[in-house]
Amino acid sequence: MAFNILVVDDSLTARTFVARTLELAGVPVNQLYQARNGQEALDVLAREWVDLVFADINMPVMNGVEMIRRMRADELLRSVPVIVITTDRSDGRMAELRAAGIQSYLTKPLTPEDLKRAVDQLLPVRG
């Protein structure tokens, strides 16, 4: 089984790095969608089936926390798992993100092992 994955980050480098790390980690990807901010991500989620979202927090237009809050308020999107990838690993920020409804978070610089572990915890066993 391969997954539809959405990567949300205002940095093209960061999006590409996540895509490459998914490949290195051996995560099977069917479609890889990209968005530059929370609003673009919500637009993608409104028209595409997505199994998992990787999201940055600090983004222009709409940040990651607001995007997650809107997803959790949407009946169709509230169960889509979100993994936050951030440079901020403070307890306060993590509490804020968990309250907003994230499933997991990874801190930069992340490794393929970190990423695979997080994906394996959230997505069904691959056949």
Add this chain to the structure above:
Amino acid sequence: MNVENTDILQSAAIEALERFAFLLADPMEQSALTASADGFWQAQVAFRGPRQGALVLIATPLLARQLAANLYGTEGSAITPEQAEDALKELLNVICGDYLHRMDGSASIYDLSAPALTTVSGEKVQAWLARHGHVFLAVEGHPMILSGGD
């Protein structure tokens, strides 16, 4: 401002380069800094929290291209200037987040600005170094400087 602990900043930078960009870095003497025909790129990110200030990363466009090539998994010749600039800004973002975490632990919340990038001459780099504490690194033979910002 001056960075408050250059040893911690140096460790954060070396680890980020290795883990994020698969680039090896070693401390370098300032006297080994040579002119760059293409000038230097200076990226800056501001942070606000228990400490307030900015972190600056100075590197050659050639190193930025090598960095981007590693991150994108392609040849340096295939990298656009925009990709190289974005890669340098993202590297600074990673280093800054890790530096602040190492300084203050997980109890402190920081807000980081979007990194900005400008081109600077070798003379301006030297003048900058005279005013700020800094870390010098040789990254795969290319100079990289980290310091506090104005």
